[in-house]
Amino acid sequence: MRLKDKVAIVTGAASGMGAATALLFAREGATVVVADLMEDEGRAVVAEITAAGGTARFEKLDVSSATEWESVVAATLDGYGRVDVLINNAGVSGSHPDLLNTDTWDQQMKINAGGTFLGMRAVIPAMQKAGGGAIVNTSSISGVVGQRMVHMGYNAAKGAVRTATKSAAVQFARDGIRVNSVHPGVMPPMRTSQMTADPAIRSKMMAAIPMGREGKIEEVANANLFLASDDASYITGAELAVDGGYLAQ
Numbered sequence: 001m002r003l004k005d006k007v008a009i010v011t012g013a014a015s016g017m018g019a020a021t022a023l024l025f026a027r028e029g030a031t032v033v034v035a036d037l038m039e040d041e042g043r044a045v046v047a048e049i050t051a052a053g054g055t056a057r058f059e060k061l062d063v064s065s066a067t068e069w070e071s072v073v074a075a076t077l078d079g080y081g082r083v084d085v086l087i088n089n090a091g092v093s094g095s096h097p098d099l100l101n102t103d104t105w106d107q108q109m110k111i112n113a114g115g116t117f118l119g120m121r122a123v124i125p126a127m128q129k130a131g132g133g134a135i136v137n138t139s140s141i142s143g144v145v146g147q148r149m150v151h152m153g154y155n156a157a158k159g160a161v162r163t164a165t166k167s168a169a170v171q172f173a174r175d176g177i178r179v180n181s182v183h184p185g186v187m188p189p190m191r192t193s194q195m196t197a198d199p200a201i202r203s204k205m206m207a208a209i210p211m212g213r214e215g216k217i218e219e220v221a222n223a224n225l226f227l228a229s230d231d232a233s234y235i236t237g238a239e240l241a242v243d244g245g246y247l248a249q
């Protein structure tokens, strides 16, 4: 088991790649804090983990709230005594039809960029005290290149996640904290996807992927597992594309 005795907080763990990551981490021996805005779906993930013999709890979290982050980390430390891993996965889509919408820009900065910063800010002191930890931030192919149907706020926020990952990696390496980013490509649509959920648009997106198919949520969970585990013990500040070759073109 690659995460035996580790305690992991996974944000956005009620759905999609976060849920797949929480389930995989529990199978690999981690105690998992399923953190999300969506309570019923989050509790269902916890129930699935515990039914399979794993350990998990749900914590309601809006990643854009520093106060709520403090409560989640305090509850984790109270319950389990440590935080070894943070998967900063929660996010909202940028495939909004109005590409110049100001609210979308603000929302992207607040949730996708700000939420990632607040998560690192909340766990790093506990990791420093414990002598180390691993953080994986979910960026995207959109954090590296622009796309015609994605609001530039999403690209800018995911770009911020990519470079903030490198800042944190450099700043906290001497504390034994590794910080890396994962860059999923075209995956099943997010709950908040608009244009990129349209089947006609999706078939065009597939044509641009060297492997010719969308990714599976488990394929991103596997990348999160690798970077969170000691298998990646000398890897920090790195970006791992899980994109069927999209960024290699």
Ligand SMILES: NC(=O)c1ccc[n+]([C@@H]2O[C@H](COP(=O)([O-])OP(=O)(O)OC[C@H]3O[C@@H](n4cnc5c(N)ncnc54)[C@H](O)[C@@H]3O)[C@@H](O)[C@H]2O)c1
Pocket: 011, 012, 013, 014, 015, 016, 017, 018, 035, 036, 037, 038, 061, 062, 063, 064, 089, 090, 091, 092, 093, 111, 115, 138, 139, 140, 141, 183, 184, 185, 186, 187, 188, 189, 190, 191, 192
């Ligand atoms: N689906 C894709 O094509 C794709 C591609 C690249 C990157 N990503 C990124 O991967 C991550 C996961 O996406 P997904 O496809 O699993 O989407 P999803 O919509 O299935 O899951 C996102 C989760 O984040 C939660 N969330 C949203 N806002 C939140 C907030 N303020 N506080 C706490 N939780 C919040 C949602 O409730 C949901 O459970 C996101 O960061 C997304 O930007 C997705």
